[in-house]
Amino acid sequence: MVEVREAPERHESTGARPSAIVVRGMSKAYGKVQALDDVSLDVAAGTIHGLLGPNGAGKTTLVRILTTLLPPDSGRAWVAGFDVAREATQLRSRIGLAGQSAAVDEYLTGRENLELVGRLYHLNRSTAERRAAELLERFDLTEAADRRSKTYSGGMRRRLDLAASLVADPEVLLLDEPTTGLDPRARRELWAVIRQLVSDGTTVMLTTQYLEEADELADRITVVDLGRVIAEGTAQELKQRTHGDVLSVVVEDSAQADAALGVVARHGSGDARIDADGVTVTMPVAGGAAKLAAIIRDLDSGGVAISDIGVRRPSLDDVFLALTGHTAGADRED
Ligand SMILES: Nc1ncnc2c1ncn2[C@@H]1O[C@H](COP(=O)(O)OP(=O)(O)O)[C@@H](O)[C@H]1O
Ligand SMILES: [Mg+2]
Incomplete structure (x- = not known):
């Protein structure tokens, strides 16, 4: 009713x-x-x-x-x-x-x-x-x-x-x-x-x-x-429901993605994850830019080679992930 x-x-x-x-x-x-x-x-x-x-x-x-x-x-x-x-x-x-x-x-x-x-x-x-x-x-x-x-x-x-x-x-x-x-x-x-x-x-x-x-x-x-x-x-x-910005790190070798994930996760409160491409690690962060230097240092001392690192505004995917636990592009299961 x-x-x-x-x-x-x-x-x-x-x-x-x-x-x-x-x-x-x-x-x-x-x-x-x-x-x-x-x-x-x-x-x-x-x-x-x-x-x-x-x-x-x-x-x-x-x-x-x-x-x-x-x-x-x-x-x-x-x-x-x-x-x-x-x-x-x-x-x-x-x-x-x-x-x-x-x-x-x-x-x-x-x-x-x-x-x-x-x-x-x-x-x-x-x-x-x-x-x-x-x-x-x-x-x-x-x-x-x-x-x-x-x-x-x-x-x-x-x-x-x-x-x-x-x-x-x-x-x-x-x-x-x-x-x-x-x-x-x-x-x-x-x-x-x-x-x-x-x-x-x-x-x-x-x-x-x-x-x-x-x-x-x-x-x-x-x-x-x-x-x-x-x-x-x-x-x-x-x-704001995605905790501000999104930090992303791209590793040179997908074999090091897990190591990068570990380093990134230590610096955040939100959920770190490895994207579908297998080389990009992302994590919602507050005050992301300030964390960049420390994360780069830790990746370096951990021997993780990266090709890119940055902080960006959340995309639709990030908002979706924060709200639903899955990405916007994922097909629905009927
Ligand atoms: N005429 C229809 N017959 C059967 N399933 C439909 C029909 N139209 C839409 N659907 C299904 O209903 C759901 C919602 O579709 P739709 O309203 O078109 O979504 P959107 O516009 O957000 O892409 C989808 O799973 C779609 O496959
Ligand atoms: Mg439509």
């Missing part, structure tokens, strides 16, 4: 910002695969929320439920104040969805794509044309507007896809891995566009596999793994 707490008011007059997305006890299975397992989260209106997790975590499943494309098995959710199951029709005109699998018809021009979406939303012809022109301008696609989108770069297609999701001026925008597969420059350009949207008042929930992306964009992050919420907080809060 799922307990439903604090169903949101559609119009909230006082107090903190109203929630644009509320999810309570959401579960969904595909046969034996439990894609979502009792997921709850809140996204404040006017913010960017990151749903961070590796492949197979259940991100797309949640996005599909929140955009009314998939019914949940149990649990409830409200988006822009509307129940995703019971008020799907009213909800659809208030949300936008964009993501990896671009909903762009590549045989149409950019302009034609946007005008078509406008007509699907029942805008009249002149309104659809005006809206398309505005969005082309805003996403820096005016020059390419009358070329078939087939000829667009990956970054341009993502911008067009995002523009298409905005035709009906949604209150809440769901972006499913919007930058996966883009080069760093195109990714940064898209980040700027997303930031701009939120500063104009749109609420965004974005799924990503990249801690860096969540870090750059999200006000708050929900970390999911194997269908469950394993952590929630700001990027800063999540990174």
Whole structure:
């Protein structure tokens, strides 16, 4: 039995910002695969929320439920104040969805794509044309507007896809891995566009596999793994759960990895481990840089030859390892 707490008011007059997305006890299975397992989260209106997790975590499943494309098995959710199951029709005109699998018809021009979406939303012809022109301008696609989108770069297609999701001026925008597969420059350009949207008042929930992306964009992050919420907080809060920095030592010969592990472990409080490559020893550390000199000395006197040593900010893998005990890249076991 799922307990439903604090169903949101559609119009909230006082107090903190109203929630644009509320999810309570959401579960969904595909046969034996439990894609979502009792997921709850809140996204404040006017913010960017990151749903961070590796492949197979259940991100797309949640996005599909929140955009009314998939019914949940149990649990409830409200988006822009509307129940995703019971008020799907009213909800659809208030949300936008964009993501990896671009909903762009590549045989149409950019302009034609946007005008078509406008007509699907029942805008009249002149309104659809005006809206398309505005969005082309805003996403820096005016020059390419009358070329078939087939000829667009990956970054341009993502911008067009995002523009298409905005035709009906949604209150809440769901972006499913919007930058996966883009080069760093195109990714940064898209980040700027997303930031701009939120500063104009749109609420965004974005799924990503990249801690860096969540870090750059999200006000708050929900970390999911194997269908469950394993952590929630700001990027800063999540990174602190890995005890600050990560120290890594690369040995020249994998036969000395265990010896290096022993030395490193003596200098830390966290868990030292040998990476899958067999030559890299990593350990979460606080004040890592100060420990470097002592560790180098001990490795040297222990006769351990190293090819690299350094301290870096935690990666998604480190955060995952700290939270789950396994790396983000590990395949789920079904
Ligand atoms: N249509 C489907 N039929 C069967 N299993 C599915 C289907 N869609 C997703 N899954 C499984 O559900 C889990 C969650 O998938 P998904 O929501 O796509 O995760 P993510 O978007 O985080 O990669 C995965 O194990 C995936 O293989
Ligand atoms: Mg996905």
